[in-house]
Amino acid sequence: xxxxxxxxxxxxxxxxxxxxxxxxxxxxxxxxxxxxxxxxxxxxxxxxxxxxxxxxxxxxxxxxxxxxxxxxxxxxxxxxxxxxxxxxxxxxxxxxxxxxxxxxxxxxxxxxxxxxxxxxxxxxxxxxxxxxxxxxxxxxxxxxxxxxxxxxxxxxxxxxxxxxxxxxxxxxxxxxxxxxxxxxxxxxxxxxxxxxxxxxxxxxxxxxxxxxxxxxxxxxxxxxxxxxxxxxxxxxxxxxxxxxxxxxxxxxxxxxxxxxxxxxxxxxxxxxxxxxxxxxxxxxxxxxxxxxxxxxxxxxxxxxxxxxxxxxxxxxxxxxxxxxxxxxxxxxxxxxxxxxxxxxxxxxxxxxxxxxxxxxxxxxxxxxxxxxxxxxxxxxxxxxxxxxxxxxxxxxxxxxxxxxxxxxxxxxxxxxxxxxxxxxxxxxxxxxxxxxxxxxxxxxxxxxxxxxx
Amino acid sequence: xxxxxxxxxxxxxxxxxxxxxxxxxxxxxxxxxxxxxxxxxxxxxxxxxxxxxxxxxxxxxxxxxxxxxxxxxxxxxxxxxxxxxxxxx
Numbered sequence: 001x002x003x004x005x006x007x008x009x010x011x012x013x014x015x016x017x018x019x020x021x022x023x024x025x026x027x028x029x030x031x032x033x034x035x036x037x038x039x040x041x042x043x044x045x046x047x048x049x050x051x052x053x054x055x056x057x058x059x060x061x062x063x064x065x066x067x068x069x070x071x072x073x074x075x076x077x078x079x080x081x082x083x084x085x086x087x088x089x090x091x092x093x094x095x096x097x098x099x100x101x102x103x104x105x106x107x108x109x110x111x112x113x114x115x116x117x118x119x120x121x122x123x124x125x126x127x128x129x130x131x132x133x134x135x136x137x138x139x140x141x142x143x144x145x146x147x148x149x150x151x152x153x154x155x156x157x158x159x160x161x162x163x164x165x166x167x168x169x170x171x172x173x174x175x176x177x178x179x180x181x182x183x184x185x186x187x188x189x190x191x192x193x194x195x196x197x198x199x200x201x202x203x204x205x206x207x208x209x210x211x212x213x214x215x216x217x218x219x220x221x222x223x224x225x226x227x228x229x230x231x232x233x234x235x236x237x238x239x240x241x242x243x244x245x246x247x248x249x250x251x252x253x254x255x256x257x258x259x260x261x262x263x264x265x266x267x268x269x270x271x272x273x274x275x276x277x278x279x280x281x282x283x284x285x286x287x288x289x290x291x292x293x294x295x296x297x298x299x300x301x302x303x304x305x306x307x308x309x310x311x312x313x314x315x316x317x318x319x320x321x322x323x324x325x326x327x328x329x330x331x332x333x334x335x336x337x338x339x340x341x342x343x344x345x346x347x348x349x350x351x352x353x354x355x356x357x358x359x360x361x362x363x364x365x366x367x368x369x370x371x372x373x374x375x376x377x378x379x380x381x382x383x384x385x386x387x388x389x390x391x392x393x394x395x396x397x398x399x400x401x402x403x404x405x406x407x408x409x410x411x412x413x414x415x416x417x418x419x420x421x422x423x424x425x426x427x428x429x430x431x432x433x434x435x436x437x438x439x440x441x442x443x444x445x446x447x448x449x450x451x452x453x
Numbered sequence: 454x455x456x457x458x459x460x461x462x463x464x465x466x467x468x469x470x471x472x473x474x475x476x477x478x479x480x481x482x483x484x485x486x487x488x489x490x491x492x493x494x495x496x497x498x499x500x501x502x503x504x505x506x507x508x509x510x511x512x513x514x515x516x517x518x519x520x521x522x523x524x525x526x527x528x529x530x531x532x533x534x535x536x537x538x539x540x541x542x
Contacts, residue, residue, distance in 0.1 A: 006487050006498050008540040013459055013529055068510055070531035250539040257538040 015250075016071060019223035020285040023255055024278050025075040026062050026262050027114075027199035029206035029214040029271065030054050032081040040093035043086055044100035051078060051104035051113075054213050054268075059109045061265045065258050073258070075111040078104075079204035079216075084118035084131040091130035098138035098145060105144040114204030116147040119194070122156040122443070124165075132162075135169050139184035140176040146202035152192035152389040154396045158444040163389065166190045167382030167438065171405050174374070178407035181415045185404040186369065190385050192392030192399045197272045198328045203365075203400060214271035215263040216328060219255030220278040221247070223285045225315075229293045240294055241314045248275055248318025256323045274328025275319035276364060277311075279339035281422035287311075287332050288341025299341055300351030308332060309362035329398060331364025337417060337424035338369050346425050353384075353427050361391050366400035371415045371424040374407040381405065383434035394447055455484070455533045456501050456510065458517060462526025464495040472497070472528070475520050479513050480506040495526065500533065 015021035035046035058076050066073040080101070087094045098116060105113040116138060118128045135147050149166055152158035170190070174182030189203045196207020199216035206214070228247045232239045252275045263270035279287045288299040294307045312331040319326040334356065336342045345351040353370065360366040366388045372381075385401045392399030406415045409426055416423045460472055469488065476483060476499070485500040503510060514530040521528030 005540065006496075009457060009459060009498050009536055010496070012531075012536055012539055013461070017527075064511065067514055068532045069535040070529055071535065253538040254535060257534060 013070070015221070015224050019221070019227045020280070020282065021071065021221045021224045021251065023066070023071055023073045023217060023258055024220040025077050025199050025218040026058065026073055026258075027077040027079055027204055027216045027218065028055050028058055028266065028268060029079045029197070029210055029216060031206060031210065031212050032086055033208070036086055036089070038089045040087070040090040040096035043090070044097045047080070047086065047097060048100040048104045051080070051101070052107050055108045055110065057266060061262055065261055069254070069258060071254055071258065076109070077199065077201065077204065078108070078110050078113045079199070079206045080113065080115035081208065082117040082119055082205050083115055084128050085208070087131050088127040091127045094131050094134035095138050095141065098134070098142050102142035102145045110144070112144050112146055112201045114146040114148065114201050115206060116145050117149060117205040119150045120159055120162045121150050121153040121192075122159060124159065124162055129165070132165055132169060135188060136172040136176045136184065139173050139187055146187045146204070148189045148191055148194065148203040148205060150191045150194035151385065152393050152444070154193060154393050155446060155450050157446040158192065158386065158389045158393055160386065160438070160443055161441045163382050163386050164438050164441060166385055167378035167380070170381050170403065171376075171378045174405045175407055181409070181417070182374070182404045182406045183417060186402065186417055186421055189400050189402040192389035193397060195328055195398055199274050200276060200278065200329060202402060210271070211269045213268040215259060215266060215268045216271040216274060217255050217259035217262065218274040218276055218278070218328065219251050220276060221251045222277045222279050222287050222290055224251060225277060226284070226286070226290045226293055229290065237310065241310055244311060244314035245318035245321070248315045249322045251275060252319040252322035252326065270325065272325045272327030273319065273323045275315060275326060275330045276328070277315060277332040279333065279335065279342075280420055281338055281340055281343070283340055286339045286341035287334060288339050288345060292341060298348070298350040299345045300355050304355065305358050305362055308334070308359050312363055329364045333365060333368060334359055334363045335369035336427070337371065337415070337422040338420060339422075343422065343424060346427060353429060357387060357391070360388060360399055361395060365398055366392070368400065368402050369421065369424065370403045371406050371426045372403050372429050373410045373426055374405050375410070376405045376429050377433070377435065379433065379435035379438045380429055382438040384429070386438070390444070393444070454503050454510070456503055456513070457531050457533050457536060458499040458501055459529040460495065460497040460521070460526050462495055464490050464493055468495055468524065468526060469497065471520065471524055472517070475517060476501060479508045479516065481508070481513060
């Protein structure tokens with residue numbers, strides 16, 4: 001081949017066939033601000049119609065692009081304006097909207113719809129409180145809808161009233177879906193520094209600063225990075241970083257091409273590429289195994305945080321070189337139930353919730369898909385959320401908590417969610433209470449370094 | 454547009470004949486071809502021009518993938534832009 005190098009062609013094919021390279025999601029962000037009316041029913045109807053119209057072709061376009069470029073596109077998703085902004089006029093009837101959103105997701109055939117969300121990082125209005133209180137029921141009567149709440153930011157501090165409330169909401173959501181081992185809580189994430197253009201679930205929403213319709217694309221490829229690192233065994237850390245960067249570059253460029261084409265065909269603006277190493281529970285698609293390839297006997301060993309820091313940074317650098325529009329969360333996700341290497345480490349006791357918390361100070365998001373005992377108190381869950389939010393607030397990064405207090409199950413037992421959500425051993429939380437701290441309420445003020453004006 | 458057709462599988466007689474016949478039937482022109490055998494594995498890469506073809510890429514793709522299944526090799530048809538995007542700065 002004089003134009004294209006044959007090794008590069010074979011490399012691309014191997015990435016997909018043997019190393020699980022995929023475009024994880026094409027997510028269409030849709031503004032629903034134009035659908036706000038006085039009644040729940042009318043607002044719900046207009047939201048349903050708008051989503052069905054705007055996202056009508058997303059599944060077909062994604063399938064066509066996957067075929068044309070030979071890169072599988074796993075999920076088709078929609079993110080919407082934070083729904084709490086749509087429900088201000090009909091507090092108490094939010095679930096009417098939730099059902100319409102879920103129906104819209106089913107009608108257009110997408111995998112998930114994100115944005116049953118509220119941004120309460122500084123304060124909470126009465127309609128936002130009512131909205132948050134509707135989440136457990138909303139997630140128990142819908143299938144494809146995901147919810148997220150932003151409780152803190154580096155600029156505004158941490159809303160401890162919201163943190164306290166979310167501990168209760170997470171627990172109630174799990175209890176209302178007890179027949180599915182608390183699956184509802186797997187679709188609920190609590191953020192600090194939430195981003196407005198994240199294409200990944202459960203935390204995607206369409207920020208109010210965004211255009212009418214936007215395409216954000218999430219690319220993944222832990223297996224590709226893992227495979228590339230096998231070629232630099234025993235070499236210096238500098239070689240490891242370079243290898244990750246080069247691989248991230250290639251993955252991002254593929255995503256960029258597909259994102260631009262998808263935007264054109266769907267008549268939407270191109271938003272961002274989110275290059276996130278997002279593991280799946282299948283063998284060969286694990287972030288934990290990348291860390292082990294770098295030189296850890298098991299993820300969770302001392303050195304894990306440092307290895308993850310270099311991985312996360314190198315991924316971002318490779319991505320930034322490939323595209324001027326890298327955004328979202330970009331980096332490495334470290335969910336437990338969705339990563340076979342993490343599951344194994346949790347099973348043998350190599351990784352704890354405490355080590356995971358440390359890792360979240362350098363990964364792209366936070367404590368993700370961790371199953372905890374069903375009898376964990378709401379205050380303890382709030383404590384986990386507060387710790388994560390503090391790490392995010394002080395370090396100017398996005399952090400999040402997605403824990404599942406599995407009803408009627410305890411440490412050592414298992415929970416099976418199936419599909420991309422995977423399975424997980426239930427992990428131990430601290431035996432000591434933080435209730436008096438959480439119950440104080442109020443707000444943790446923004447850190448000194450937020451005063452930049 | 455141009456597509457890269459990749460054929461990978463166990464070597465046997467007639468692979469090139471069958472694949473190139475199918476491509477010709479679609480009125481697609483083969484502009485460049487490279488073929489080797491590595492440890493018994495047949496690997497062929499073809500640069501194809503579809504601009505004169507009345508067949509849409511999807512149908513061309515489906516026809517070749519089906520042919521691959523019939524003759525026991527793996528055939529990929531991909532828009533050439535994906536390789537340019539990933540491997541050229």
